[in-house]
Amino acid sequence: MIYFITVFILALVFSARWNWWRKKTDGMSVLMYHKIGNPPGDSKLKKLWVSTKKFDAQMNYLKMKGYEVITFKDLAAGLVKDGRKKVIITFDDGYRNNYTEAFPTLKKYGFRAVFYVVSDTIGKKNLWHDSAVEQPLEMMTEEELRNLTAAGMEIGGHTVSHKNLDRVETAEAEREISENKNELEKLTGEKIISFSYPYGGFNNKVKQIVEKAGYRYAVIIKQGKNPFPFAANFSLKRLLVRGEESLFDFYLNLSGGRNRL
Numbered sequence: 049m050i051y052f053i054t055v056f057i058l059a060l061v062f063s064a065r066w067n068w069w070r071k072k073t074d075g076m077s078v079l080m081y082h083k084i085g086n087p088p089g090d091s092k093l094k095k096l097w098v099s100t101k102k103f104d105a106q107m108n109y110l111k112m113k114g115y116e117v118i119t120f121k122d123l124a125a126g127l128v129k130d131g132r133k134k135v136i137i138t139f140d141d142g143y144r145n146n147y148t149e150a151f152p153t154l155k156k157y158g159f160r161a162v163f164y165v166v167s168d169t170i171g172k173k174n175l176w177h178d179s180a181v182e183q184p185l186e187m188m189t190e191e192e193l194r195n196l197t198a199a200g201m202e203i204g205g206h207t208v209s210h211k212n213l214d215r216v217e218t219a220e221a222e223r224e225i226s227e228n229k230n231e232l233e234k235l236t237g238e239k240i241i242s243f244s245y246p247y248g249g250f251n252n253k254v255k256q257i258v259e260k261a262g263y264r265y266a267v268i269i270k271q272g273k274n275p276f277p278f279a280a281n282f283s284l285k286r287l288l289v290r291g292e293e294s295l296f297d298f299y300l301n302l303s304g305g306r307n308r309l
């Protein structure tokens with residue numbers, strides 16, 4: 049009897065952490081990455097780091113399972129007719145490790161991705177960051193961002209200085225959004241059409257400002273897939289990829305929209 053109760057409890061615990069029972073949904077998946085490589089020893093944000101090897105395994109999984117990796121530009125051009133097995137790969141903040149670790153892997157698989165860049169920190173460090181949580185990291189340079197663009201990667205907006213737009217005055221939000229967009233367009237020579245809200249912070253007013261600035265899509269930090277066609281283009285959900293997760297978690301995210309309770 050004790051044996052059966054123990055098995056039953058273990059099965060419950062497993063099912064809470066690994067949501068195999070979730071209904072498979074057909075919506076478009078937007079993967080959310082931050083840092084690729086090995087975290088500094090003192091980092092208190094280790095879960096936001098995905099090792100280069102794991103990232104490679106995840107890209108290999110997409111390739112093997114026949115996922116089609118698209119960008120927001122493909123969406124804007126009307127090239128995407130449904131969300132089935134469609135994935136957009138996104139990186140927040142513009143860390144230099146995206147260029148040194150993720151870019152070669154993306155090229156290896158012939159994938160394109162979207163990189164959200166904080167314009168004030170280009171070629172510098174993540175100045176908005178609390179260095180007690182993790183030592184400051186190098187950010188991509190202008191030249192690296194131009195190289196990404198030349199390779200077909202998409203650059204997206206992430207404000208001038210990584211402000212939580214839900215907590216600033218309207219005028220400041222407008223400046224953070226439009227100056228960032230202008231600067232990135234000047235740098236890449238491309239139209240910047242997608243935006244990521246720093247800290248996932250937004251409200252209806254912020255959404256309107258982003259739309260008015262000329263953006264077509266914006267991504268948030270909320271777990272889930274996006275049913276086609278989109279009800280709203282300025283609050284697209286994403287799938288957070290945590291550093292400690294396995295390919296089974298990756299599969300659960302892509303199929304059911306989340307991997308845990």
Ligand SMILES: [Zn+2]
Pocket residue numbers: 140141206210245246247
């Ligand atoms: Zn960010």
